[in-house]
Amino acid sequence: MANSKGKVRWHIAVFLAPAVLVYTAVMIYPLFNTLRLSLFTEIDQARVWVGLDNFRTLFGNAIWSDQFWNALGNNAWFFLIHMLVQNPIGVALAAILSSPKLRFSAFYRSAIFIPTILSFVIVGFAWKLILSPIWGIAPGMLDAIGLKFLYQPWLGKEEYALTTLSLVSVWQYVGIPMMLIYAALLSIPDEILEAGECDGITSMSAFWKIKLPLILPSIGIISILTFVANFNAFDLIYAAQGALAGPDFSTDILGTFMYRTFFGFQLQLGDPHMGSAIASAMFGIILVGVCIYLFGIQRRLRSYQF
């Protein structure tokens, strides 16, 4: 070691270079360029520096701010549904799958995970068909069990559309928390569970008192992944409801709002600068959320060494 002191260790730079270059080209540069773009506007074909004017318009002008808060509120609801439905179901499924008594667990695991690898276009289209009042199987199935009165054209009603789409998204992505938690549960050593058994902690209480505390860090990671994915979401809403996120903007989330503004829609011309301002606001929201999690929660979680 002594003779390597003072030498420039080129191999470190060489090995880091590919990843750094690719990441810079496809992530870091576009990110900062978007932030930069949000400080300009276009007047008579020329790009003009306007400082924070775009943000003043976005938050100060009722036409823009109403849409922004509507999208943010919808996004928060979208996230809440995922947190309340997707993650508990994911944990429950993982707990059931990791039970050694369950037969065909590999089959269930794959079956539940498959929607995750499907394209959002297929998922959006398939669910639109399932729920369609005309061709869909949902009204027929409800009719068969005498519950036809429960059927509503869910995707077309303001009060249900967002919740319906959130649940479709939950259906698609529930496999991810399930897999992560499943892996965490498998990594819990049997000795600990056996030691618990000696102390009289079995079955359900073993889950609540031993397994759950041990998988909390994984649940934390899943929560933050869900948060980032939900606030960046766009595809499912766009595939199912289009860029106007109907009915009456009730399914408009930040992603669709940004898309509409940035690229334009029908007669509305695209405005890359306002679009970038919205994208920057999204970036800020996600950054704040992740920071709260990292500094407020992650550091308080205790990790256990086996």
Add this chain to the structure above:
Amino acid sequence: MKTTTLKGALLVTTLLGATAATAQDAELIIESWRNDDLAIWQDKIIPAFEAENPGIKVKFTPSAPAEYNAVLNSKLDAGSAGDIITCRPFDASLALYDAGHLADLSDLDGMSNFSSVAKSGWSTDDGSATFCVPMASVIHGFIYNKDAFEEVGIDVPTTEAEFFAALEAIKADGNYIPMAMGTNDQWEAATMGYNNIGPNYWKGEEGRNALIAGDQKLTDEEWIAPFRQLAKWGDYLGDGFEAQTYPDSQNIFTLGRAAIYPAGSWEISGFNGLADFEMGAFNPPVANAGDTCYISDHTDIGIGMNAASDNPEAAKTFLNWVASSEFSNIFANSLPGFFPLSNASVALEDPLAQEFISWRSKCESSIRSTYQILSRGTPNLENDTWNASVAVIKGDESPEDAGKRLQDGLASWYAPQQ
């Protein structure tokens, strides 16, 4: 080693061969949103042009309608767009012209074949420069199932009262959904609803120009009346129309499950292939018998030249040909429902298309109210009209509130309305 050299040599010759082939012919690439028409362009229009103009190869490369504007803008900014650009009417193309992406075609020989109304969709506000050759318009009206009308025993309605009486009779009969339209995709409510029946109330061009000049407001009776009509439509649409999409509506009608379809003439070619019953069409019913009828005869498709094209001469040759009556004839007859805008007279073979185009002689033509100038600002009047029309049909908003909301939005940025 030998094999690598050989492979290398082969590769080089292939590349050389490829470049040599392209150097001989000027290749024109057409950008378009009409992916439905791909077969017609490839089998009829392009071969006809290429037969007359050896040395020019044309390729039609459409993208999805909903994405076209965004895709085209990005391609033009990146310099990778095709030579020939299919033009959306009004502001989208005007912005491309202002940005220098579309070439000025005012002095193209073929331009003399078009009236100034036809050119209005693709000219600067003062009319001094025209940047796209007008290609086609679409006419709005209602397509109906003749068998259904016969079964229920009703005649084609010509007035508002007859229209609702017919809907009521079909509903009472129970075998057909009176009208096939949904509100899920939103635009049908505005395009096939509000802007379809509207010209009868705001008197076509008269009202449209008055609105642009600021002499009329969207809260005036002329502009609220169509909303009052739409508010009554909700009762006659199928169950769950709130989640019914545009393709759903098309299928419901062509499967013979609905009697009336609020339509644009572009549906004709698709419906001809799908429906196995006889179809007819009627123009939007007027308020009182004997009133002048107005129709939406909307300039919809133009075609222009990418200012950065590598083959400007070949592109101009192509555009001149598009302006000719030969193109009009091929286009109108292979795409019944898209009506040529040129002054040359064109014979239409399709009876349904002939019915639509016959309204040009008995009614006054106008274009969609929101398209020229009025959708330039934020909030966007066209998008808001979609939203308001849906809200009115669903009964979530009263016609007066919808009109007021649109007027407030328009007045917030459009000086003549302030």
